[in-house]
Amino acid sequence: MRNLLDLLDHAAANFGNQTCAVEAAGTRQSSFVDLQRQTERVAAGLAGFGVKPGAHVAILLPNCLPFLSIYFGIQRAGATAVPINARLKAEEFEFIVGDSEAQALFVHPATWKAAEPALPKLQGLKKIIAVDFAPGAAPAGTVAFEEILSSNASVPARPVPASDDVAAIIYTSGTTGRPKGAMLTHGNILYNVQSTKHSHGLRPDDTHLLVVPLFHVTGLNTLMPTALEQGGKLVISAQIDPEDLLDSIRRHGCTTFFGVPTTFYLLTNLKGLKLDGLESLRLICYSGAPMAPQTIRRLRELFPQVELHNFFGLTETTSVSTVLPDSQALPRAESVGLPPPGLELRIVDDHDRPLPVRQVGELVIRGASVLKGYYKRLEATAEALRGGWFHTGDTAYLDEEGYLFLQGRKKELVIVAGENVYPIEVENALLAHEAVQEAAVFGRQDAALGEVVHAAVVLRLGKTATARDLRGHCTEKLAAFKVPRSIRILDKLPRNASGKVMKRDL
Numbered sequence: 185m186r187n188l189l190d191l192l193d194h195a196a197a198n199f200g201n202q203t204c205a206v207e208a209a210g211t212r213q214s215s216f217v218d219l220q221r222q223t224e225r226v227a228a229g230l231a232g233f234g235v236k237p238g239a240h241v242a243i244l245l246p247n248c249l250p251f252l253s254i255y256f257g258i259q260r261a262g263a264t265a266v267p268i269n270a271r272l273k274a275e276e277f278e279f280i281v282g283d284s285e286a287q288a289l290f291v292h293p294a295t296w297k298a299a300e301p302a303l304p305k306l307q308g309l310k311k312i313i314a315v316d317f318a319p320g321a322a323p324a325g326t327v328a329f330e331e332i333l334s335s336n337a338s339v340p341a342r343p344v345p346a347s348d349d350v351a352a353i354i355y356t357s358g359t360t361g362r363p364k365g366a367m368l369t370h371g372n373i374l375y376n377v378q379s380t381k382h383s384h385g386l387r388p389d390d391t392h393l394l395v396v397p398l399f400h401v402t403g404l405n406t407l408m409p410t411a412l413e414q415g416g417k418l419v420i421s422a423q424i425d426p427e428d429l430l431d432s433i434r435r436h437g438c439t440t441f442f443g444v445p446t447t448f449y450l451l452t453n454l455k456g457l458k459l460d461g462l463e464s465l466r467l468i469c470y471s472g473a474p475m476a477p478q479t480i481r482r483l484r485e486l487f488p489q490v491e492l493h494n495f496f497g498l499t500e501t502t503s504v505s506t507v508l509p510d511s512q513a514l515p516r517a518e519s520v521g522l523p524p525p526g527l528e529l530r531i532v533d534d535h536d537r538p539l540p541v542r543q544v545g546e547l548v549i550r551g552a553s554v555l556k557g558y559y560k561r562l563e564a565t566a567e568a569l570r571g572g573w574f575h576t577g578d579t580a581y582l583d584e585e586g587y588l589f590l591q592g593r594k595k596e597l598v599i600v601a602g603e604n605v606y607p608i609e610v611e612n613a614l615l616a617h618e619a620v621q622e623a624a625v626f627g628r629q630d631a632a633l634g635e636v637v638h639a640a641v642v643l644r645l646g647k648t649a650t651a652r653d654l655r656g657h658c659t660e661k662l663a664a665f666k667v668p669r670s671i672r673i674l675d676k677l678p679r680n681a682s683g684k685v686m687k688r689d690l
Contacts, residue, residue, distance in 0.1 A: 187345040187370035188259050191377075191412055196220040199415040205249055208393070208421035208432040212249045216415075219252055224339045226257020229332035231340040233311040235288050237262025240353065242286035243399070244277065244295045246270045247422040250315050250329060251398045252408065254290050262343035265352045266365070267399040270295050276363075278302035280355050281309070284365055284559065290315050294422075296323060347371035353559050354401060354499050365559035366499045373405050375552035376502040379524035380410045383507035384469060384493060386440065388414040391464070393438040395421045395429060395447075401503040402442060402471065426451040434461035441468050444683060445475040449621060452482040453645060459486060469493045472683060476615045477517045484514075496520035496590065500574055502553040505529075506588050518612060519587040527551035531582055536571055539581075544591055544606060547580040548573035579606060596687060598627030598635050600665045605637055607687075610668065613661040614639060617654060619647035624677050625668065626687045639668040640690050642676060649673075 185191050195204070199216040206213035214222070235241060241258045243265060245251050258265040266284045268277060270292070277298055281289065288311045291299050296314075300323070303312070314322035315329040322328040345351070351370045355363040380386055384406075392411055396403040398420075411418050419436045423429060426447060432438065448470055451457075468483060468490050475494060483492060494508035494517075506529070508521030523529050530538055531545040539545040554574045557565035568575050579591040591606035598605040607625035614623035622642040627635040643649060651671040658667045678689040 185374055185413075186347055187349070188256065188351055188373060188409065189342065189345065191374070191409060192220055192223060192256050192259075195412045195415065202415060203417050204412070205252055205394075205418040205420055206436065207249050208419050208436065209423065209428075214249060214252070216412075219256065222253035222333060223256040223260050225333045225335065226253055227260035228337040228339045229313075229327075229335055230257065230261040230263065230288060232335070232337040233288060233327075235261055235263055235310065237343055239263045239288075240266050240284050240286045242266040242268055242281050242284065242289045244268045244270060244299055245290055245292045245315060245399070246294050247394065247398050247403070247420050248292065248316060249420055250290075251420075252418075254315070255398075255404070259345070259351060260342070261340060262345075264350050267352060267354055267404060269355075269399050270397065272298060274298050274301045278305055280363060280365075281306050283363075284353055284355075287311075288313065290329070291326070292316055345370050347374070348556070350556060352404070354399075354404070356499050364561055364564060367556040367559055368401075368405070368502055369556050372502040372553050372555065373409055375526070376405050376504055377410045377413050379504040379527065379553065380406045381414070383495070383504055383522075383524045384440075384467065385491075386410050386414065386416065386467075388416060390414070390416040390439045391437055392416060392418050392440045393421065393429065393432055393436075393442070394418045395423065396442050396444075401497060401499055406497075406503040407440075407442060426454055430458075430462065433465055437464040439464050439466045441465060443468075443470060444472040445470050445479065446622075448475065448483060449479050452479055452486065457486070462487070463489070465490055467491045467493065469495055471495045471497065471520075475517070476621075477514060478618070480513055480517060494520055496588065498576060500555045500568070500576075501527075501549055502555070505549060505553070508587075512587070516587055518608075519583075519589050521588060522586055523549075523551075523588075527553060529582065529586075529588060530573065531580060532573075536573075541584050542581050544579055544581045544604070546594055547576045547578045547588070547590070549576060550574065596626065598625075598637055600627075600635055600637065601633045603663075603665050605666050610637060610639065610658065610662065610666055613658050613666075614641055614654060614671075616661065617649065617657045619643050619649035620654070621645075622677055624685045624687060624690055626690055628669075630669075636669040637666060638690075639671045640674050640677060641671060642674055 195216045201215045204216045312326040314326040350367045353365040491510040492513040497503040497505045506521040528550045550573045592608045610625040611623040621644040625639045630636040678686045
């Protein structure tokens with residue numbers, strides 16, 4: 185297969201009328217053939233709106249069934265998809281649509297409020313398509329998605345994208361500045377499918393609970409295309425409530441469950457948790473933040489039949505960069521695992537010289553999953569890809585067996601009187617306290633020491649601890665210069681729309 189259209193054609197030809205995807209909370213579903221037909225209708229509609237091959241089309245949708253046919257319809261029209269985080273506010277959305285030069289936009293009732301104020305400023309948009317609005321309720325100036333699906337417009341000639349052609353531009357979360365558009369190719373995504381099968385062991389008979397957003401790389405580039413390639417089934421959910429998710433697993437017989445650690449923390453702390461009907465589940469995968477060992481142990485107790493995989497990936501590396509196998513879930517709980525075949529990891533110093541094992545430096549990555557570049561950012565692309573390696577900006581080290589241990593963002597390094605303090609080490613010490621659910625560590629300027637360590641924590645439900653208690657706990661585990669000078673106990677940590685903690689706000 186050379187591109188995503190080959191992937192879709194393969195799925196339709198081999199799996200036909202089998203169920204491809206179903207919405208967890210409703211009755212809508214699609215077969216592989218249905219998806220291919222709807223994809224052609226979307227392509228015909230876009231062509232009728234004047235969207236030509238090479239153009240960019242933005243998708244501002246939560247997880248929903250139409251997302252699939254829209255994404256592939258954009259590819260079928262020869263255009264490039266720009267999935268946008270459905271949680272963004274108007275100013276953030278306006279920047280991305282303008283920067284990406286999108287000519288058409290798909291919106292949803294859940295995202296219209298954020299999009300509407302920005303639309304008058306986006307003169308480059310030729311058409312706005314309203315998805316999943318009630319009949320007759322599509323906003324003025326938009327076209328209802330149903331009109332596209334029922335149209336008799338001519339389907340454009342099928343393009344033949346090369347492996348190196350850009351399939352999607354996905355914007356980074358912008359924790360340190362304006363988001364940048366990572367250009368991911370058809371080849372990047374197809375390689376990631378193979379990496380996913382190898383590292384996570386996904387199977388053709390799997391039913392995947394797709395709750396991670398389709399506008400992020402885990403949903404878009406890992407679960408969705410791998411299920412298509414294998415003939416697996418997607419159960420699409422926009423819910424985040426753990427009880428609703430468990431009900432979806434029961435109802436649909438889901439075998440895999442990808443999520444963030446917070447989801448699994450909440451799940452393991454449900455009162456009166458019912459485990460009946462969850463026997464189908466065989467794989468839980470978590471990423472995005474450290475998972476407390478207490479949560480991992482609790483998952484082991486609740487689901488002894490389930491494999492647990494920690495994994496790590498970046499927008500710029502398409503998705504899967506490392507996976508921690510089930511056997512190491514607790515022995516190496518602080519590791520994010522090993523890379524898939526063909527992907528190289530290296531730890532380098534400030535001059536890009538390789539460092540020995542267990543020495544902390546910047547993580548750089550080379551291989552078929554690395555982005556083509558940043559859209560319209562030639563200098564940023566050259567800087568990030570210098571020497572043929574993608575420079576992640578993450579500090580990390582590798583152990584003797586090649587397992588990767590992340591230490592934090594390079595720019596978040598705290599230097600106390602000349603001593604390096606990696607936030608993740610202090611965060612892990614705080615998370616080892618039974619009362620701590622989440623922790624974020626950062627530096628502040630200090631006249632005497634240059635910088636000192638500070639922390640913000642969120643306590644577990646029903647648990648109590650004072651800042652003094654937590655500092656005492658850290659003193660037992662860390663060198664004195666690493667112990668937080670102060671600790672603030674908060675109800676929640678500030679996060680951006682991607683769920684990443686905004687340490688600059690702290």
